[in-house]
Amino acid sequence: MKDSNEQRIQNQFGAFCTTVLKNEARCIQRECARRREQEKPLDELTASELEQTATWDKYFMDEHVFEVQGLPVVVTGNLLAEAIAQLPEGKRDVILLSYFLGMSDREISERLNVVRQTISKRRLVTLKELREYLMKEGFEWPDK
Incomplete structure (x- = not known):
């Protein structure tokens, strides 16, 4: 009886862990999809867009x-x-x-x-x- 109870608990824990991992994988996939929609790779930016994102440090310039x-x-x-x-x-x-x-x-x-x-x-x-x-x-x- 003890062995079957331990086996059942292990199976439940295994199912719980599998569910948590699947849910986390879905969250990661959604986050990646959201980033792909909102972000643009630097190599796809035009020259004017790159210039808008640039900052120039003024250290020692003048x-x-x-x-x-x-x-x-x-x-x-x-x-x-x-x-x-x-x-x-x-x-x-x-x-x-x-x-x-x-x-x-x-x-x-x-x-x-x-x-x-x-x-x-x-x-x-x-x-x-x-x-x-x-x-x-x-x-x-x-x-x-």
């Missing part, structure tokens, strides 16, 4: 590195980098140290061995020159 007193300073933006590059070295150093490295006029004056008032005046004059250059090149300032 970054320019200036060196000030042995320190690298990264400036992002071609127009801004061009404007800074056209400045004389002394003015360029003041702008880069002040706005890109966050140094105060006092710190810059100590680093460059120049009077603080000279640094302040040089920074203000250079900012005006940069603003004029950028406006001449067509840069539009964002509204405040």
